[in-house]
Amino acid sequence: xxxxxxxxxxxxxxxxxxxxxxxxxxxxxxxxxxxxxxxxxxxxxxxxxxxxxxxxxxxxxxxxxxxxxxxxxxxxxxxxxxxxxxxxxxxxxxxxxxxxxxxxxxxxxxxxxxxxxxxxxxxxxxxxxxxxxxxxxxxxxxxxxxxxxxxxxxxxxxxxxxxxxxxxxxxxxxxxxxxxxxxxxxxxxxxxxxxxxxxxxxxxxxxxxxxxxxxxxxxxxxxxxxxxxxxxxxxxxxxxxxxxxxxxxxxxxxxxxx
Amino acid sequence: xxxxxxxxxxxxxxxxxxxxxxxxxxxxxxxxxxxxxxxxxxxxxxxxxxxxxxxxxxxxxxxxxxxxxxxxxxxxxxxxxxxxxxxxxxxxxxxxxxxxxxxxxxxxxxxxxxxxxxxxxxxxxxxxxxxxxxxxxxxxxxxxxxxxxxxxxxxxxxxxxxxxxxxxxxxxxxxxxxxxxxxxxxxxxxxxxxxxxxxxxxxxxxxxxxxxxxxxxxxxxxxxxxxxxxxxxxxxxxxxxxxxxxxxxxxxxxxxxxxxxxxxxxxxxxxxxxxxxxxxxxxxxxxxxxxxxxxxxxxxxxxxxxxxxxxxxxxxxxxxxxxxxxxxxxxxxxxxxxxxxxxxxxxxxxxxxxxxxxxxxxxxxxxx
Numbered sequence: 001x002x003x004x005x006x007x008x009x010x011x012x013x014x015x016x017x018x019x020x021x022x023x024x025x026x027x028x029x030x031x032x033x034x035x036x037x038x039x040x041x042x043x044x045x046x047x048x049x050x051x052x053x054x055x056x057x058x059x060x061x062x063x064x065x066x067x068x069x070x071x072x073x074x075x076x077x078x079x080x081x082x083x084x085x086x087x088x089x090x091x092x093x094x095x096x097x098x099x100x101x102x103x104x105x106x107x108x109x110x111x112x113x114x115x116x117x118x119x120x121x122x123x124x125x126x127x128x129x130x131x132x133x134x135x136x137x138x139x140x141x142x143x144x145x146x147x148x149x150x151x152x153x154x155x156x157x158x159x160x161x162x163x164x165x166x167x168x169x170x171x172x173x174x175x176x177x178x179x180x181x182x183x184x185x186x187x188x189x190x191x192x193x194x195x196x197x198x199x200x201x202x203x204x205x206x207x208x209x210x211x212x213x214x215x216x217x218x219x220x221x222x223x224x225x226x227x228x229x230x231x232x233x234x235x236x237x238x239x240x241x242x243x244x245x246x247x248x249x250x251x252x253x254x255x256x257x258x
Numbered sequence: 259x260x261x262x263x264x265x266x267x268x269x270x271x272x273x274x275x276x277x278x279x280x281x282x283x284x285x286x287x288x289x290x291x292x293x294x295x296x297x298x299x300x301x302x303x304x305x306x307x308x309x310x311x312x313x314x315x316x317x318x319x320x321x322x323x324x325x326x327x328x329x330x331x332x333x334x335x336x337x338x339x340x341x342x343x344x345x346x347x348x349x350x351x352x353x354x355x356x357x358x359x360x361x362x363x364x365x366x367x368x369x370x371x372x373x374x375x376x377x378x379x380x381x382x383x384x385x386x387x388x389x390x391x392x393x394x395x396x397x398x399x400x401x402x403x404x405x406x407x408x409x410x411x412x413x414x415x416x417x418x419x420x421x422x423x424x425x426x427x428x429x430x431x432x433x434x435x436x437x438x439x440x441x442x443x444x445x446x447x448x449x450x451x452x453x454x455x456x457x458x459x460x461x462x463x464x465x466x467x468x469x470x471x472x473x474x475x476x477x478x479x480x481x482x483x484x485x486x487x488x489x490x491x492x493x494x495x496x497x498x499x500x501x502x503x504x505x506x507x508x509x510x511x512x513x514x515x516x517x518x519x520x521x522x523x524x525x526x527x528x529x530x531x532x533x534x535x536x537x538x539x540x541x542x543x544x545x546x547x548x549x550x551x552x553x554x555x556x557x558x559x560x561x562x563x564x565x566x567x568x569x570x571x572x573x574x575x576x577x578x579x580x581x582x583x584x585x586x587x588x589x590x591x592x593x594x595x596x597x598x599x600x601x602x603x604x605x606x607x608x609x610x611x612x613x614x615x616x617x618x619x620x621x622x623x624x625x626x
Binding site (some may be wrong): 031090095099169 | 517
């Protein structure tokens with residue numbers, strides 16, 4: 001920031017991965033996001049929490065333009081998100097996303113779910129894509145399901161496939177939008193373990209979740225949102241031990257009390 | 259359900275036990291007084307309706323001979339159909355050139371048959387040849403005018419052959435047009451959306467006869483002097499556009515059934531609009547609406563009979579015309595039964611194909 005032409009001289013590694021500046025969004029009259037400012041650097045793992053309807057999912061979905069923002073700037077890996085379709089598609093190639101409802105493609109086998117984007121978007125040869133897919137399936141510990149269809153897998157397995165599918169694009173950032181909210185309780189852990197594994201490898205991540213124990217182990221930054229605003233942003237340790245805001249405190253006491 | 263049924267006869271052996279014929283009759287036809295009554299009524303109906311039909315169609319029918327005088331029995335005179343069969347199939351296509359129709363049809367069967375078997379090698383290529391190369395070959399063969407083949411004017415085409423040409427071209431052309439129109443109707447671009455809606459609603463709101471009539475009679479009035487489209491070509495365009503409007507609405511129904519998450523997942527992976535549609539959305543949407551698509555095809559197949567209005571003699575048209583032959587007056591029953599039967603065979607074939615296709619795709623894509 002202090003030198004002229006920093007954009008040229010700065011190495012790619014200290015460029016922020018995601019930067020939001022004064023972002024606002026409305027659904028009709030409803031003000032969902034109010035003046036969001038945040039910077040996420042390479043290797044950072046941020047967990048976003050807050051009551052439902054607080055705008056956290058909307059915010060994460062703005063990061064790869066599944067939702068449009070109406071005011072402010074969002075810059076992802078040096079590319080600003082505007083109406084330019086080329087830019088949007090380029091950013092989406094580098095940003096993986098995992099959804100609450102898995103959203104696997106039900107008409108394709110697990111293997112084809114994984115290979116589809118690498119072969120069609122990255123133009124990777126089929127065999128290479130299959131090899132990479134198999135690696136990631138092993139990593140999420142379900143290589144034996146490669147030739148089944150999504151409908152034949154449990155929810156936890158489907159979500160792990162969804163994670164592997166995103167990883168096959170070799171993304172620079174992973175976005176998780178409540179990845180365990182649609183799962184039966186006994187399957188939550190197997191999915192969280194995979195995400196923790198990714199965190200240990202240094203993947204840059206933004207995770208919307210209500211799983212506070214998980215947040216505490218994997219996040220290095222926490223953000224609390226309410227009513228479309230960022231109420232508090234802090235390091236994980238301080239967030240849990242000495243929250244600054246009263247609203248954070250009451251939210252944490254509610255969510256941790258049971 | 260199976261166990262319940264087992265219990266009514268006092269044998270709870272489980273749902274999967276197969277039944278012997280006697281057991282089957284007892285359980286399904288004679289299990290309660292009311293059911294016995296219904297069974298008796300149904301048997302009575304069958305005995306009342308079928309024997310006269312069988313007697314007319316087979317027992318008392320005349321099969322052999324060449325002329326009206328050979329039809330001696332009280333039943334159907336199939337001699338009439340037999341004598342006219344070639345005309346019913348080929349229309350007025352010159353006898354010496356009819357082999358070209360046969361070759362075209364055999365080519366279709368030869369290329370189409372492998373597609374019915376899911377494991378046949380190179381199916382994709384065969385399908386591509388069938389869709390892209392075959393229509394041109396077929397048109398050249400039937401129409402002639404090149405490499406030694408004498409030209410056969412389309413006004414001579416007729417009968418079953420014409421029906422198949424119109425239905426085939428209509429089906430092959432209307433499907434992609436319908437898909438594009440359906441996508442256009444859901445497009446985010448207002449101009450494209452408005453154009454597609456206007457086309458669909460306009461064409462759908464008008465009887466096919468009107469479209470055929472306009473294509474045949476009114477179109478030439480607006481064309482410059484000397485420009486003249488073939489009458490059959492005009493009918494083909496009319497039929498294809500008409501079917502495309504219906505197809506578009508069927509496909510749209512399928513598109514609406516695909517959850518938003520599928521679009522989002524495809525977008526989040528960086529797929530552009532056409533790849534998302536072609537690889538993710540349409541394969542699922544079309545699968546859902548196979549019954550509706552085949553329904554439209556069957557409707558189209560039967561609607562081809564309306565080309566009679568612009569002076570083309572399809573199967574029904576030519577059969578009808580034959581009934582007014584003074585040598586064979588009075589055999590309308592046989593004509594319509596025959597024409598009905600031929601139409602039924604083709605439509606039922608399409609219906610079965612749809613069932614097979616649905617079953618096959620369901621096994622593959624369990625989650626859909």
